[in-house]
Amino acid sequence: MELVIARPEGLYCPVGDFYIDPWRPVERSVITHAHGDHARTGNRHYLASSASAAILRARLGPDINLQTLPYGQRLPHHGVTLSFHPAGHVLGSAQIRLEHGGEVWVASGDYKIEADGTCAPFEPVRCHTFITESTFGLPIYRWQPQAKVFADINRWWQANARAGKASVLFCYAFGKAQRILHGIDPSLGPILCHGAVEPLNRVYREAGVDLPPTRYAADVQKNDPLLRQALIIAPPQAGGSSWMRRFGDYSDGFASGWMRLRGPRRRRGVDRGFVLSDHADWPGLLWAIGQTGAERVKVTHGAVGTLVRHLREQGLDAQAFSTEYGDDEDGSPAIAQVQP
Numbered sequence: 001m002e003l004v005i006a007r008p009e010g011l012y013c014p015v016g017d018f019y020i021d022p023w024r025p026v027e028r029s030v031i032t033h034a035h036g037d038h039a040r041t042g043n044r045h046y047l048a049s050s051a052s053a054a055i056l057r058a059r060l061g062p063d064i065n066l067q068t069l070p071y072g073q074r075l076p077h078h079g080v081t082l083s084f085h086p087a088g089h090v091l092g093s094a095q096i097r098l099e100h101g102g103e104v105w106v107a108s109g110d111y112k113i114e115a116d117g118t119c120a121p122f123e124p125v126r127c128h129t130f131i132t133e134s135t136f137g138l139p140i141y142r143w144q145p146q147a148k149v150f151a152d153i154n155r156w157w158q159a160n161a162r163a164g165k166a167s168v169l170f171c172y173a174f175g176k177a178q179r180i181l182h183g184i185d186p187s188l189g190p191i192l193c194h195g196a197v198e199p200l201n202r203v204y205r206e207a208g209v210d211l212p213p214t215r216y217a218a219d220v221q222k223n224d225p226l227l228r229q230a231l232i233i234a235p236p237q238a239g240g241s242s243w244m245r246r247f248g249d250y251s252d253g254f255a256s257g258w259m260r261l262r263g264p265r266r267r268r269g270v271d272r273g274f275v276l277s278d279h280a281d282w283p284g285l286l287w288a289i290g291q292t293g294a295e296r297v298k299v300t301h302g303a304v305g306t307l308v309r310h311l312r313e314q315g316l317d318a319q320a321f322s323t324e325y326g327d328d329e330d331g332s333p334a335i336a337q338v339q340p
């Protein structure tokens with residue numbers, strides 16, 4: 001029994017008659033998390049984790065028809081029992097567990113193994129079939145512990161401040177930005193945020209996540225001496241825009257899993273690349289898949305072919321699932337949904 005199939009609109013559950021993270025507008029959608037390529041506008045009905053409600057409303061509009069469910073609570077729907085389980089990716093992110101006639105499927109959405117203090121940590125869920133992402137599904141992707149990355153960012157910021165230069169750090173506005181704010185040392189200087197980041201900080205604080213004080217970068221005058229000590233968090237789209245002029249002489253950096261590769265770092269033209277991802281690395285993907293106990297694995301968005309081949313060599317029934325999910329570490333405008 002196929003509990004989830006790929007349809008032109010998105011991943012579809014025929015028994016329950018709903019879509020998971022559809023990329024075209026549908027009647028009933030179940031949403032894993034609020035990144036723009038998973039949570040799109042135009043669905044008649046949304047079901048999501050309670051922890052993601054405020055972010056979804058902030059991004060899709062206050063009037064979406066949204067029903068929420070706390071992590072772990074079961075909801076019967078057309079003979080399918082549905083529940084959300086933490087995915088450790090961003091605030092509110094969930095894996096979706098579906099059970100019908102003794103069969104259990106789990107759709108991971110995006111997930112990260114290392115707990116980061118800004119969202120509920122990833123919890124493996126036992127299942128027969130696991131639908132996994134594979135954004136960084138190549139053996140070259142192995143993350144350093146985040147404490148080391150934050151120490152690198154702190155050192156870079158401190159060195160710039162000593163040289164009287166602002167530090168502009170580009171990163172994805174939802175999730176990555178708040179994780180960085182939570183992880184860095186706020187005693188090093190003032191922290192300013194782009195207008196796409198600050199409203200999301202507010203949602204995280206209201207959810208009880210500990211973030212240091214931040215200010216709108218736009219409220220600070222050009223030539224204000226505090227800029228020379230400041231860390232500025234901005235989405236990649238702000239790079240090269242007139243918004244940057246106020247910072248005078250600055251050093252810039254980019255935080256993303258793609259910084260593991262030299263090519264993208266050079267292409268961005270930034271001074272520093274920090275390898276920090278909100279997705280599982282190669283060992284993390286394999287660990288998570290093993291923890292589910294699944295004998296069948298469907299692989300979505302990312303390095304699908306390599307992971308499928310590797311899992312088959314391990315004796316698993318692995319297949320590719322073609323989806324239209326994007327890349328929330330890349331920050332391309334189509335996905336990032338930067339707000340003014």
Ligand SMILES: [Zn+2]
Binds near residue numbers: 033038089110328
């Ligand atoms: Zn995501």
Ligand SMILES: [Zn+2]
Binds near residue numbers: 110301326327
């Ligand atoms: Zn994704």
